[in-house]
Amino acid sequence: MNSSRWLGAGLVLPATALLLLLFLAPTLLMGLMSLRNYTAGTGVGSDWTIANYLSVLTDGFYIEIMARTLFLGLVVTLATLLLGFPLALFILRSSPAVQTLTILLVIFPLLCNIVVRSFGWMVLLSPNGVINETLASLGLIAEPLDLMYNLTGVVIGLTQIYLPFMVLLLVPALQNIPADVEAAALGLRASRPRTFATIIVPLALPGIITGSILVFVLTISALVTPRMLGGPTYKVMATQIYDEFMTNLNWPAGAALAFILTAITLGLIWGANRLAARYTKGLQA
Amino acid sequence: MSSLTIKNLKKRYDDLTVVNSVSLDVAQGEFVSLLGPSGCGKTTILRMIAGLLDPSGGQILFGETDVTRLPPNRRNIGLVFQSYALFPHLTVFENVAFGLRRQKVSGAELDTRVREALERVRLGQHGDRYPRQLSGGQQQRVALARSIAPRPSILLFDEPLSNLDAQLREEMQIEIKRLQADLQITSLFVTHDQHEAMTLSDRICLMSGGDIQQFASPEEVYFRPANGFVSGFVGSPNKLQGRVSGGRVALAEGVMLDAAPSMLEGAPLTVTLRQEDIHLVPGATGELSGTINLRIFEGASVQYVVSLGQGVEVLARVTSRGPLADLAPGTQVALEIAPDRIFLSPAEVSA
Numbered sequence: 001m002n003s004s005r006w007l008g009a010g011l012v013l014p015a016t017a018l019l020l021l022l023f024l025a026p027t028l029l030m031g032l033m034s035l036r037n038y039t040a041g042t043g044v045g046s047d048w049t050i051a052n053y054l055s056v057l058t059d060g061f062y063i064e065i066m067a068r069t070l071f072l073g074l075v076v077t078l079a080t081l082l083l084g085f086p087l088a089l090f091i092l093r094s095s096p097a098v099q100t101l102t103i104l105l106v107i108f109p110l111l112c113n114i115v116v117r118s119f120g121w122m123v124l125l126s127p128n129g130v131i132n133e134t135l136a137s138l139g140l141i142a143e144p145l146d147l148m149y150n151l152t153g154v155v156i157g158l159t160q161i162y163l164p165f166m167v168l169l170l171v172p173a174l175q176n177i178p179a180d181v182e183a184a185a186l187g188l189r190a191s192r193p194r195t196f197a198t199i200i201v202p203l204a205l206p207g208i209i210t211g212s213i214l215v216f217v218l219t220i221s222a223l224v225t226p227r228m229l230g231g232p233t234y235k236v237m238a239t240q241i242y243d244e245f246m247t248n249l250n251w252p253a254g255a256a257l258a259f260i261l262t263a264i265t266l267g268l269i270w271g272a273n274r275l276a277a278r279y280t281k282g283l284q285a
Numbered sequence: 286m287s288s289l290t291i292k293n294l295k296k297r298y299d300d301l302t303v304v305n306s307v308s309l310d311v312a313q314g315e316f317v318s319l320l321g322p323s324g325c326g327k328t329t330i331l332r333m334i335a336g337l338l339d340p341s342g343g344q345i346l347f348g349e350t351d352v353t354r355l356p357p358n359r360r361n362i363g364l365v366f367q368s369y370a371l372f373p374h375l376t377v378f379e380n381v382a383f384g385l386r387r388q389k390v391s392g393a394e395l396d397t398r399v400r401e402a403l404e405r406v407r408l409g410q411h412g413d414r415y416p417r418q419l420s421g422g423q424q425q426r427v428a429l430a431r432s433i434a435p436r437p438s439i440l441l442f443d444e445p446l447s448n449l450d451a452q453l454r455e456e457m458q459i460e461i462k463r464l465q466a467d468l469q470i471t472s473l474f475v476t477h478d479q480h481e482a483m484t485l486s487d488r489i490c491l492m493s494g495g496d497i498q499q500f501a502s503p504e505e506v507y508f509r510p511a512n513g514f515v516s517g518f519v520g521s522p523n524k525l526q527g528r529v530s531g532g533r534v535a536l537a538e539g540v541m542l543d544a545a546p547s548m549l550e551g552a553p554l555t556v557t558l559r560q561e562d563i564h565l566v567p568g569a570t571g572e573l574s575g576t577i578n579l580r581i582f583e584g585a586s587v588q589y590v591v592s593l594g595q596g597v598e599v600l601a602r603v604t605s606r607g608p609l610a611d612l613a614p615g616t617q618v619a620l621e622i623a624p625d626r627i628f629l630s631p632a633e634v635s636a
Contacts (some may be wrong), residue, residue, distance in 0.1 A: 180370035180443075183337050184428075186357040187364035188384035189435065202374045282374045282415035 034255035044251055052256035062240075062257070069237040070264070072154060073220040077212050079159040080166040084211070085204075087163075088170035103171075106164050114161060118228040121157045122148065125229070149231035157229045158219050165218065166211040173207020175201075206283065209276045217265050237261045287438045288313045289334070289471055294343035296329050296495075303329045305495035305503075306343065313348075313508040314469040318482035321492035322518070328474045330492075331441050334473065336360050347438055358387075360439075363432030363470070369424045369552060371416040377403070377427050378412035384435035402434040403427075405464060422453045423602030426460070433441055440465070442474040446481060458484050475627075479519050483507070491515055513630020516557040523558040523599045526632065534629065537595035543572050543628045545577065553632035560602035562626040571619035575599075577612050591618060 034052055037045040056062045091102045109117065123258065124130045125147040132144040147153055185195040201208070223238040230236065235243075237257060244254030289311040296304040309316045332338040334345055336357035345353045345434040352360050364370075372380050381399045382520035390398060403409050406426035416424055425445060432440060442461075446454045462485055465472050476482050482489050483503045490500045498513035498518075510516035517524055527534045527542065529552045534542040536544075536556065548554055578598065579590040587610045589601045601620070603609040612618070 178368055178370060178373075180366040180368050181372060183332075183335070183357070184366065184370035184431075185366055185372070185383070186337070187335060187362055187441075188431070189358045189361075189387035190383070191358055192356075194387075199372060203372075205374075280374065282372075282376070282417060 017098070026080045030255045030258065033251055034259055036252045038250050038252045042247065055253070056256055056260055065235050065237055065240050066260070066264075068151075068235070069220050069261075071149050072151065072158070072226075072236060073178075073216045075151070075155050076158045076162060076219040077216045078115075079155060079231060080215050081208065081212060083159070084163055084166035084170055085208075088167050088174055089157050091167070091171055106167050109160070110164050114224050115228070118157055118225045120154070121160070121225075121229055124151050125156065148229055149234055151234070153229040154226050154234065154236075157225045159221060161225060162215045162218055165214050169214065170204065170207045171213035173204045173210075174205075177203045202279070203283070205280055206276060209272050213269055213272050216268065220265065221261065287350075287471065287472065288315075289439055290344075290346040291330070291334065292344040292346070294330065294333060294345065295341045296326070296333060296338065297341045302495055304333070304340075307492075307495070307497055308343075309490055309497065309500055311471055311473060313471055316465050316472045316474065316487045318474045318476055318486040318489045318493060319487050320476055320479060320518075321498075322477060325492040326495040328443060329478075331473060331475045332557065334439070335362055335364055335441050338625055354513065361435075361437050363437035363440040364436070365425075365428050365432050365442045365445045366438070367447050369416070369421075369428045369448075369499075371424055371428055371431070373416050375415075376412065377408065377414050377416065377419070380427055381412075381431045382418065382435050382548045384431065386433050388435055398434055402430040404458065405433070405467075406430045413549050417630040421449055422457065425449065425457060425464055429461070429464065433464065433470070438472065439587065440470045440472040442472065442476075444476055445474075446476075447478070454481075461485060472589050474499060491518065493518075510628060513555055513628060516628035516630070517555070517557075518558040520561065521600075521602065523560060523563075525556045525558065525599070526558045527554050527596065528552070534627075536593065540595055540597050543622075544624055544629060548629075548631065555630050555632050557628040557630070558599060558622060559626065560600045561603040562622060563591075563599060564621040565589065565591070565601055565603065565612070566619040566621060567609070567612055569615050569619040570617065571621065573620045573622070575618060575620065577614050577616045577618060580612065580614060591620065593620075 014169050026186070033044070035050065037047040037049045037051065039045055087102075087106070091106075092098055094102065122129070126132070127144040127146075127148070129147075131147065132141070135141045136144065147156070181199060181203070182195055187190070190198065204211075214249045220236070221238050222236075223242055226234065226236045227239050238261070241254050241257045241261070244250045244257060286404075291310075292308050293306045294304055294308070295302070307326070309317075318547065319330060322329050324402060329338060329464050332341045332546065336352070336355060340353065343353075344351060347360070356445060375383070378399055381402050382395055385395055385398055399412070400409060406429050408423060408426055408430065411419065411423065411427075416427065421428065426450075430446070445461075446457050449457060458481060473487055474482070482569040486503055488501060489503055489506050491498045491506060493514050499506055499515045501511075507519055508516060510519060516522060525536050527536045527549050528549050529546045530541070531550075532545065534544045534546055534554065534556060536542060542556065546552075546554060573593065575591045577589050578592045581588040581590075582605065585605055586602050587605045589603070589612065591599050591601055599620070
């Protein structure tokens with residue numbers, strides 16, 4: 001081996017070692033853990049079993065949590081997409097100064113800690129929070145609205161937190177659309193709404209898919225916001241995994257749940273990539 | 286199909302005037318080029334006719350119909366862009382079918398008309414391909430087929446050949462010319478390339494600074510330029526600075542040109558001499574004479590750099606098969622220029 005190859009090996013070694021030691025090894029340990037039996041009171045046993053997976057996949061309690069998590073992911077993804085797309089278009093079509101300012105405003109919330117932001121939403125959304133107090137004092141509502149400790153609160157919080165990711169991925173996707181294509185469609189007798197639906201959206205599809213995957217995956221694995229805005233009763237997969245480990249001390253069940261969440265995530269990414277490949281055939285050289 | 290008329294068309298951005306009250310008319314079936322340097326307002330005019338830009342004033346008529354306030358999708362136009370602007374996510378067939386589908390053409394008729402349009406540009410076999418799988422020339426032909434398929438009343442070209450290499454560009458010129466002659470569609474062609482404009486057009490509208498400089502046939506524009514700008518833009522001109530001296534033109538001390546300027550004695554002026562209008566007589570001395578400095582062989586023609594003394598140089602071009610094709614550097618030549626081939630303009634109007 002010549003010196004440049006040694007150099008190459010040397011350059012990737014630290015990262016590789018770190019990854020092997022701190023990611024793959026714990027994952028392996030967790031995998032083994034998820035296959036151990038568990039007895040309440042005595043803790044993790046030494047027998048091998050797949051009961052942890054079976055119970056998660058058959059128990060109505062877990063199935064409801066998984067369904068709720070996926071539904072939450074879907075709602076938040078759609079919400080960020082619906083809010084993010086017009087915003088991305090606006091950014092793209094405004095003057096450079098406005099563009100910079102808007103992008104800064106989009107990024108700005110990311111600089112604030114997620115706990116603080118979630119707490120901020122609690123102040124706004126709680127039964128005697130800012131929103132309910134204002135509406136009540138205006139005489140618009142008699143009883144406080146249920147904005148927290150349910151789907152509504154978690155969706156509002158997560159949508160605000162993940163919107164920047166969607167926007168930042170949509171802007172370059174829309175930027176890649178050739179300039180005259182829209183004019184060409186208009187010239188070919190397509191109305192503006194039709195041009196948007198048949199030209200702009202399909203050409204932005206790569207960005208829409210990437211952004212959606214990212215927001216979906218972040219949402220279904222989010223812990224802090226669902227815990228704070230969903231409360232102890234609104235359980236999603238991430239909070240349940242946390243509870244299995246930290247409250248119930250049922251590590252095998254938590255590990256199994258974690259692996260199922262990972263499997264769902266990987267399956268979705270794979271599926272979305274297949275979908276993207278089919279619908280963006282002409283976009284790849 | 287219809288004629289195109291624009292009346293006092295203006296476009297202003299704040300205090301910047303891009304198009305300054307332009308009026309022109311294109312007869313039914315006529316091919317007109319908007320020719321000019323970049324920033325002369327030609328593309329702005331085209332985009333206003335297409336409805337992609339709102340005019341600051343004036344009127345656009347297709348035939349008798351005022352379309353000034355109509356959105357682009359209701360103007361029945363065909364657009365061809367420099368960037369081709371094909372829809373990359375649709376096949377060639379679907380690209381061409383796009384405008385037809387908006388006209389509610391479907392089924393067998395749709396199929397026939399798409400095939401017909403693709404046959405016209407000799408791409409009948411490529412319907413299933415995606416635009417990325419085609420060469421630049423093929424893509425532009427698809428764009429051409431796409432624009433004619435819905436049978437527009439007016440075809441608008443925005444520098445469609447500028448992205449193609451020289452050989453392909455000539456092929457496409459012939460293609461466009463043939464297509465337009467067959468279909469007799471009123472066409473407006475924006476370009477900065479005078480050869481393109483000359484080759485294709487029935488009439489050329491030469492523009493500069495948001496104004497029309499001359500609107501005439503290619504022959505007229507070439508042989509009888511309306512002003513100094515036109516003479517400097519068309520052909521391959523020499524542009525020289527001179528001064529009125531004793532009723533004639535002095536290019537430098539002792540270098541006199543046989544022309545009769547209408548300006549006042551001593552006034553600075555710009556002299557435009559076409560390279561192909563300068564006739565060289567080797568071995569002779571005349572009113573205007575000089576020495577060959579450099580010979581440049583260009584294939585069909587030979588270009589000479591001729592020094593007239595006092596630092597004044599002109600370029601002369603002769604055919605490479607003629608008797609003047611082989612003058613060695615250092616040869617003494619007399620320059621003969623017909624007086625009506627010398628274009629004079631006040632110095633400040635020089636382009």
